[in-house]
Amino acid sequence: GAVVSQHPSWVICKSGTSVKIECRSLDFQATTMFWYRQFPKQSLMLMATSNEGSKATYEQGVEKDKFLINHASLTLSTLTVTSAHPEDSSFYICSARDLAGPSGNTIYFGEGSWLTVV
Amino acid sequence: QQQVKQSPQSLIVQKGGISIINCAYENTAFDYFPWYQQFPGKGPALLIAIRPDVSEKKEGRFTISFNKSAKQFSLHIMDSQPGDSATYFCAASKKAGSYQLTFGKGTKLSVIP
Numbered sequence: 001g002a003v004v005s006q007h008p009s010w011v012i013c014k015s016g017t018s019v020k021i022e023c024r025s026l027d028f029q030a031t032t033m034f035w036y037r038q039f040p041k042q043s044l045m046l047m048a049t050s051n052e053g054s055k056a057t058y059e060q061g062v063e064k065d066k067f068l069i070n071h072a073s074l075t076l077s078t079l080t081v082t083s084a085h086p087e088d089s090s091f092y093i094c095s096a097r098d099l100a101g102p103s104g105n106t107i108y109f110g111e112g113s114w115l116t117v118v
Numbered sequence: 119q120q121q122v123k124q125s126p127q128s129l130i131v132q133k134g135g136i137s138i139i140n141c142a143y144e145n146t147a148f149d150y151f152p153w154y155q156q157f158p159g160k161g162p163a164l165l166i167a168i169r170p171d172v173s174e175k176k177e178g179r180f181t182i183s184f185n186k187s188a189k190q191f192s193l194h195i196m197d198s199q200p201g202d203s204a205t206y207f208c209a210a211s212k213k214a215g216s217y218q219l220t221f222g223k224g225t226k227l228s229v230i231p
Contacts, residue, residue, distance in 0.1 A: 004161075006161070032217065034218060037151060041226075042205060042223075042224075043221045043222065043223045043224050044162070044207070044221050046218060046219075049218055075149075091159075093161045094160070095161075095219075097217055105150055105211060105217040106152075106164065106167070107152070107164070107211075107217070107219055109154070109161040109162045109163065109164075110161050111160055111161045112160060113160070114159070114162040
């Protein structure tokens with residue numbers, strides 16, 4: 001089946017630094033990718049929708065200058081958490097839409113990235 | 119406003135039993151309804167999905183039942199196993215636009231021996 005790879009799986013960074021998380025679709029082209037944040041024992045919270053070659057669409061309440069999203073190719077989207085603070089510590093998950101999938105809009109998720117800001 | 123309501127929040131089932139998780143939606147523009155399985159510390163994995171033109175879809179021990187008029191759909195896990203213990207999310211998306219998923223709040227399933 002389709003695979004979405006996220007890297008790194010976990011990262012620890014110092015407060016004030018920036019961290020980049022990569023999301024790759026390994027065996028399909030993804031014109032649309034999504035970035036989520038998930039707190040323990042809670043559902044996924046959509047942060048932004050990333051479209052290849054255009055600016056990301058951010059959900060209400062998500063700071064676009066803090067969470068920079070770049071979708072420069074059909075297989076790669078990146079999320080950069082700028083000037084990270086401890087409250088940014090969370091589980092970040094990306095997903096990618098496979099247009100050629102069984103339903104034309106099958107969405108596959110990456111394994112997630114644990115970010116801890118100390 | 120929560121567009122996809124999922125219940126129960128948690129579920130304990132004995133090994134070999136049937137696990138049933140229910141979801142209800144409000145937006146009639148939704149036309150794709152997937153279920154995802156998530157283990158702790160991992161990303162969600164697509165389990166099974168259904169479109170509103172069918173009332174039931176079965177894949178192995180997993181079955182989705184869909185009731186369009188009631189705007190409800192459910193996941194049935196037959197012969198539940200301890201390895202099925204995970205959090206299950208129902209979701210819905212529209213055909214138009216970005217196809218972004220609207221998730222339910224999740225159900226933590228524990229299958230006990």
